[in-house]
Amino acid sequence: MVTVNHNYLRLPGSYLFSTIGKKVRAYKELNPDKEVISLGIGDVTQPLVPAIIEALHNAVEEMAHAETFHGYAPDLGYEFLRNAIAKNDYQDRGCDIKADEIFVSDGAKSDSGNIQEIFGTDNKVAVCDPVYPVYVDTNVMAGRTGEYNTARENFDGVIYMPCSKENGFLPELPKEVPDLIYLCFPNNPTGSAITRDELQKWVDYANKNGCVIIYDAAYEAYISQDNVPHSIYECEGARTCAIELRSFSKNAGFTGVRLGFTVIPDELVRDGVSLHSLWARRHGTKFNGAPYIVQKAGEAVYSEAGKAQLKEQVGYYMRNAKLIHDELEKAGFSVSGGVNAPYIWLETPDKMTSWQFFDYLLKEANVVGTPGSGFGAHGEGFFRLTAFGTYENTRKAIDRIKSL
Amino acid sequence: MVTVNHNYLRLPGSYLFSTIGKKVRAYKELNPDKEVISLGIGDVTQPLVPAIIEALHNAVEEMAHAETFHGYAPDLGYEFLRNAIAKNDYQDRGCDIKADEIFVSDGAKSDSGNIQEIFGTDNKVAVCDPVYPVYVDTNVMAGRTGEYNTARENFDGVIYMPCSKENGFLPELPKEVPDLIYLCFPNNPTGSAITRDELQKWVDYANKNGCVIIYDAAYEAYISQDNVPHSIYECEGARTCAIELRSFSKNAGFTGVRLGFTVIPDELVRDGVSLHSLWARRHGTKFNGAPYIVQKAGEAVYSEAGKAQLKEQVGYYMRNAKLIHDELEKAGFSVSGGVNAPYIWLETPDKMTSWQFFDYLLKEANVVGTPGSGFGAHGEGFFRLTAFGTYENTRKAIDRIKSL
Incomplete structure (x- = not known):
């Protein structure tokens, strides 16, 4: 049946x-x-800006000729794109992230929905409240929550971290220790930002308690203040507790182009298993790469x-x-x-x-x-x-x- | 922990x-x-053939101007593409499939890996042996199988349907009734094809026993014989038992372009729930549409x-x-x-x-x-x-x- x-x-x-x-x-x-x-x-x-349009036209032209045609992309994404990301988004900002720790995808919505699949269903999830619905909904779909509680208007078994006017829309470290902590800064929906010092407290908390932070930095391009980090890897110790999700949707207008990436450092091990290896297995089995022309458009984002x-x-x-x-x-x-x-x-x-x-x-x-x-x-x-x-x-x- | x-x-x-x-x-x-x-x-x-290259260039140009720019795509895919698919792949072949029963995706590998998510983990899965690894691996990942059996070289809890020289590389109806049956015709890897009459037996079997057939027709463009069906919906009763997966990878060379689709008829109900509605919820939550320019390329596949x-x-x-x-x-x-x-x-x-x-x-x-x-x-x-x-x-x- x-x-x-x-x-x-x-x-x-x-x-x-x-x-x-x-x-x-x-x-x-x-x-x-x-x-x-x-x-x-x-x-x-x-x-789309002219540099990206030009890259797209050129890539389309490559697909028109056998000598320059591109079929299946490499599992993790093309090296030209992963190198550009590693250099511009990380190494130039003093973050120790290598190209091989980057997984190119069709967007941060997919990644933020799929990332929970590599974890057991018994993990306790913490999210901000309010929150981007995809984090919670995909954990519900996976069976990692209880029922919807109509009185409280949220799901049993999830740790909700209130973001209110009183705390400046910044969550406080939860009293009950979660396993997976979803953080999104600059925040959707509240538009709040976290300082480097404040984010460091989350990294320290995660390392002390063995949590994994799933850090959604889709809006980092909009940061205007110096003390606001563009990446969680600007914090010390983040390599042993954090996965970072990034998008090209908002910094380059790719909502209809579809491109994003996830960073999982080699050192990130839980339950005796490398999370990088698990995500590589998922990525290689349930996904078949972002389009070549789109990855070329992504490369153009990093051109002068x-x-x-x-x-x-x-x-x-x-x-x-x-x-x-x-x-x-x-x-x-x-x-x-x-x-x-x-x-x-x-x-x-x-x-x-x-x-x-x-x-x-x-x-x-x-x-x-x-x-x-x-x-x-x-x-x-x-x-x-x-x-x-x-x-x-x-x-x-x-x-x-x-x-x- | x-x-x-x-x-x-x-x-x-x-x-x-x-x-x-x-x-x-x-x-x-x-x-x-x-x-x-x-x-x-x-x-x-x-x-890629000239008609597709032209469509890609035109779509790229649309993305360069505010009046014709396209952001997020509709959940199920653009209507222009779903209409073209419904007409050319189904209605023109006498198959009663509507545009609203089609979900556009980034390829058949993703769909064939993700489709199992809408089912309970207690479903018994049947696959051909040999088989495209994604069907089995994604069910293993979801916990729908037992351990790997090193003696038999396959997974406990899965019904394997041998395809051997003796049966012409066509599976026989399983004696133990499965819940989900993965079929791929024309077959990867054996290259075997099934006749309409033989496929009708599977549809009848599924309807009689309440099974769901997940029918992978990624290679239908290579069919050269008249009695071989291009779609499972050429069989009577398939609308109440079959999901069909299709790809643009092999008929149009889209392995590096990424486009596919899944068909779930409205009548397909199991466990009191419409499978169409479940897949719509998954598609809308864990995916954000195929790129506009790629969907325009897909439309060109159906031009004269x-x-x-x-x-x-x-x-x-x-x-x-x-x-x-x-x-x-x-x-x-x-x-x-x-x-x-x-x-x-x-x-x-x-x-x-x-x-x-x-x-x-x-x-x-x-x-x-x-x-x-x-x-x-x-x-x-x-x-x-x-x-x-x-x-x-x-x-x-x-x-x-x-x-x-």
């Missing part, structure tokens, strides 16, 4: 962004004349031209972030984030729930954001706006919100 | 093709003057120009298949496959083991093939050659083998 994976049935009906998509489509169908602006899902709007053009693109989005942050603050909203991250975290006015504010904004201002409660119980009463729109639309959306 | 996924430790040390790669690299390092020809891993050698050019490309490889098959048969080898598939399945001479023949061919003829025993215990004494080389190299490799 075929059985399904019953863990799936514990999950809420649909993925957060699918729900938002449906609500927006329904509104647009009923109000075809309204111009709806989305500052909701973290999708970029600026085109690419770096200069992308610095400008990130600057464009950060101008939006500053606009949203400053204008809404001036208008009397309680806002945070937006300084080292492309996300602005907003307290809903008049004690509205997050979804009430979502409906209100959609209806009254035709602006789409993301309800904070969709990221966890402690996101209730908050709302996420993203800086990834065009400047014109962002300006217009903020003016509409202010005029409410 | 962090535990790793101990199921991984049951697996043989490395993925088959990684082992072959290492052996070949070692031989080349010791013998830099030898020209080694690979008819081993099923990687293609012909460049694309179809004509790819027919020629498949014909090129099938000329290789015929050459390998006919010449080795003339030379006294016992061979099968190669008529509806790009694989030729060869009995090793002089009762050599598969790996002995591998080492012998590598050393004496500088030709790389794949040891049959790497695909399972019943592959012992057999050897796989692929038709994906260039015609010149294939010719040369066969001449070398014949002259031994």
